[in-house]
Every structure is written in structure tokens, then in C-alpha cells.
Amino acid sequence: MKNKTLVLGASTNPNRYSNIAIKRLRDKKLSVVALGLKKGKVLDVILDDEKQDYENIDSVTLYLNPKRQKEYYNYIIGLKPRRVIFNPGTENAEFEKLLVKNNIEVEIACTLVLLSTNQY
Incomplete structure (x- = not known):
């Protein structure tokens, strides 16, 4: 399937925004x-704990603080997504410049919010 979203910083904890995002995207x-720190599953989505060579990534939605993003710079750029979404608390001017x-x-x-307002 094309136009995939990669949720980076994914969690099996139902109280985490990354978990809620996976559910809303699937809805x-x-x-x-x-991709998260631990393997697991949210609905029908398998959470990987190691970087994968995902294909056809349209969007990467970040749930990692700027300090933790650094190790993913080249990885994300290499996936060649159309866009990277910086959720609240993940804003990172250094990475934003690299992406542009x-x-x-x-x-x-x-x-x-993007999903709930049909702007995703």
C-alpha cells in the first residue's frame, strides 16, 4: 500500500499520543x-523496535523529543517521505533545515488535530 505513515516514537501505552495517533490513522x-523502543502491537499495526527499510512512506509523524531525533536524521531522509510532521514538543529547527x-x-x-479536521 502506498501513502503510508510512519509513526516514529510509537508506544503500546494507550495513554500516549503516538498510540492514539496509530488508532486514529487506522480508523x-x-x-x-x-517504530518505537519496544516491540508490540496496536490494533493491527506491529511496532518495530529497530529501523526498517519501509517503502512508500508518505508521512513521518514524530513523537520523539529533539534530542532523541538526532539518531534518526539520516534514516528519515533516506526513507524519502513527502513530509515530516513535528507534533507538539518535537519541534527541531536543526532537523527542519535538513529536511527542507x-x-x-x-x-x-x-x-x-489534522486527522480530526480532515486536513491529514
């Missing part, structure tokens, strides 16, 4: 892959 029948330099759209927004 909208969107294709989702997820690599022709990847930067969106400072809340994935949950």
Missing part, C-alpha cells in the same frame, strides 16, 4: 507502520 483506513534541504516538506502540527 481512517490509512496505512501505518510504527532534502526537499522534504516540514509540517509543525498535531497529527490528531
